Amino acid sequence: MNNVLVTGGAGFIGSNFIRHLLSVETEIRVVNFDALTYAGNADNLKDVQNDSRYLFVQGNICDADFVSATLRKYEIDTVVHFAAESHVDRSILGPRQFVETNVMGTFTLLHEAKKFWLDESSLPQITKRFHHVSTDEVFGSLAPHEPAWTEETPYAPNSPYAASKASSDHLVRAYQHTYHLPITITNCSNNYGPYQFPEKLIPVIILNALEGKPLPVYGDGQQIRDWLHVQDHCEAIRLVLQKGKIGETYNVGGVNQPANLTIIETICEMLDEARPSGAPHKNLITFVKDRLGHDRRYDIDTTKISTELGWQPRHTLTEGLFDTVQWYLANLEWVQTIRQRQDYQGWIDANYKAR
Numbered sequence: 001m002n003n004v005l006v007t008g009g010a011g012f013i014g015s016n017f018i019r020h021l022l023s024v025e026t027e028i029r030v031v032n033f034d035a036l037t038y039a040g041n042a043d044n045l046k047d048v049q050n051d052s053r054y055l056f057v058q059g060n061i062c063d064a065d066f067v068s069a070t071l072r073k074y075e076i077d078t079v080v081h082f083a084a085e086s087h088v089d090r091s092i093l094g095p096r097q098f099v100e101t102n103v104m105g106t107f108t109l110l111h112e113a114k115k116f117w118l119d120e121s122s123l124p125q126i127t128k129r130f131h132h133v134s135t136d137e138v139f140g141s142l143a144p145h146e147p148a149w150t151e152e153t154p155y156a157p158n159s160p161y162a163a164s165k166a167s168s169d170h171l172v173r174a175y176q177h178t179y180h181l182p183i184t185i186t187n188c189s190n191n192y193g194p195y196q197f198p199e200k201l202i203p204v205i206i207l208n209a210l211e212g213k214p215l216p217v218y219g220d221g222q223q224i225r226d227w228l229h230v231q232d233h234c235e236a237i238r239l240v241l242q243k244g245k246i247g248e249t250y251n252v253g254g255v256n257q258p259a260n261l262t263i264i265e266t267i268c269e270m271l272d273e274a275r276p277s278g279a280p281h282k283n284l285i286t287f288v289k290d291r292l293g294h295d296r297r298y299d300i301d302t303t304k305i306s307t308e309l310g311w312q313p314r315h316t317l318t319e320g321l322f323d324t325v326q327w328y329l330a331n332l333e334w335v336q337t338i339r340q341r342q343d344y345q346g347w348i349d350a351n352y353k354a355r
């Protein structure tokens with residue numbers, strides 16, 4: 001890794017990944033390539049913006065000419081591809097953008113990387129890598145006693161978001177099989193931690209609870225996700241870049257699966273301690289209309305990455321949640337800026353008013 005293009009580096013996981021990379025790699029140049037959609041926020045990397053190893057390029061992964069020019073200009077040898085539309089609820093209300101970005105955007109990146117790296121033999125083979133960041137949602141939903149998903153589990157995506165990510169995974173795999181583009185893929189579970197956009201479950205619950213607003217629980221709240229601290233995810237991706245086998249997929253997960261309601265109650269208890277409000281925050285819990293096609297249960301088997309590459313998550317969910325709650329309490333200004341800038345209220349109304 002010399003010149004790394006991180007797509008979607010102004011988003012939640014991408015910004016944590018860039019910070020992680022800069023903290024562990026000295027001889028590196030990181031180009032953050034991001035369109036700054038509603039979910040992108042250049043302020044997420046304010047602390048590294050003057051680092052000479054880092055630079056920001058505003059661009060869209062669907063723009064083939066600009067992607068091509070950027071690969072060439074910075075002699076990119078490694079692409080770490082996070083850029084995507086990432087919110088399941090938004091994909092239910094507006095699926096088209098998910099196909100554009102997640103399918104066509106990934107295709108464009110793959111095709112331009114192939115032209116630059118393979119057709120023109122621009123850089124030595126050994127130095128190139130296209131790493132694609134994907135999700136466990138491509139596997140669908142599990143019944144109560146079904147075993148966890150492995151890398152061999154057939155894809156069965158249920159939401160437009162999951163289907164668009166599954167399509168992108170297939171394209172990445174096909175570029176390796178057909179053209180020998182040097183790729184790796186990670187499929188990971190629900191990330192949480194600092195800088196997560198306040199539309200996903202954990203930040204929604206923390207922020208609503210602080211403001212005394214209802215805590216919206218979809219359906220019966222017994223849906224199960226695997227929760228992975230974003231720092232653990234970033235470490236896993238770096239390890240796959242260093243030691244992962246070309247053409248391989250690795251599952252990444254936090255190895256814990258509480259029901260949504262348990263997560264919400266835990267956050268409420270943490271806020272009762274940190275910001276007592278006179279009544280338990282859990283009194284705000286409100287059951288609302290379920291998500292369409294809501295996946296019931298996720299569970300991801302991480303045996304491959306732990307046995308082959310030696311990766312393990314370092315955060316327990318309790319510690320990770322505690323740190324996350326503290327981070328939001330200390331960064332309410334960051335939340336406020338997002339809410340003012342990015343039509344946040346419009347989304348909240350669109351998603352929650354009719355529930």
Ligand code: NAD
Nearest residue numbers: 008010011012013035036037039040060061083084086191
């Ligand atoms: P996010 O929504 O916080 O950030 C997405 C970033 O991509 C934003 O900065 C946005 O501006 C950028 N972007 C969107 N469209 C773009 C385009 N056309 N061109 C360039 N940039 C564009 O997402 P996240 O939660 O950080 O997720 C990052 C990746 O990880 C996604 O691919 C997602 O599918 C995957 N993933 C996320 C989770 C999770 O729990 N958040 C879990 C598994 C996989």
Ligand code: DAU
Nearest residue numbers: 086087088135136137189190199200201216217218223260
């Ligand atoms: O599993 C990995 C996926 O995790 C990623 O690929 C996605 O990018 C990421 O957004 C996440 O998807 P989920 O749909 O699982 O995350 P979300 O935070 O939206 O919802 C988590 C669970 O909480 C889910 O069962 C729906 C429920 N939920 C969510 C919101 C926003 C609620 O009950 N209330 C809410 O207000």
